[in-house]
Amino acid sequence: MEANRQSRLEARARILKALGHASRLMIVEELADGEKCVAELTQTVGSDMSTVSKHLSLLKSVGLVQDRKEGTQVFYRLLAPCVLGFFQCVENVMDVQVQRQILLAK
Amino acid sequence: MEANRQSRLEARARILKALGHASRLMIVEELADGEKCVAELTQTVGSDMSTVSKHLSLLKSVGLVQDRKEGTQVFYRLLAPCVLGFFQCVENVMDVQVQRQILLAK
DNA sequence: GACATATTTGGTTATTTGGCCAAACTTGCA
């Protein structure tokens, strides 16, 4: 029955891994304000549109975002706003880590 | 000033990426109950001890855990229990995703 | 149908990751 725990953790990991990339975090941050199309996101992220599209499809594949077609455009929206709550904690870890490094450097 | 946003997001990503692996999530889960030594964690994770040690040093490098030497053993403890709060949200995303797949299969 | 716009997909390449094994530390103890 350990295989159960394993696969549960792998599923969790897939979602967290999807958030483990600066561009994808930027996308999530942008979508926090409401849905945006690929071109808009490409503009802010600054990579090739194909790259951004792949990031989006990864986020979609784990269920973090949803897409909606409108004419020739595709709008993405954040399906799990609860992830925005992660950032407070993450920011905290970052700050503590910075302090730690400063102490270490002395 | 966009470089600022970029590096902030990269720092965030580093932490989330550290959580994006089943073995490391297992370690975090184990450490939620209190500190454990490498041998104990190796036991539950089931990989080579060297592998577990590397996972631990990654978690440590981003500030998620802390280590403490006691004799020949090294005990690790969770430095950021707030990450445990992520799992509720992640679990939710997982459930919704499962429903989505079921609907899609019909 | 032909063309333009928006997006995705496929191919290629360079980099990173995660695993194991063996070797190197480090600490405690005979």
Next chain:
DNA sequence: TGCAAGTTTGGCCAAATAACCAAATATGTC
């Protein structure tokens, strides 16, 4: 001093990731 136990580090290899470009795929318009 020398051995044993616990841990980390380095080397190596296979697989996964992320980037770009070019080509394919809608969709709307003339």
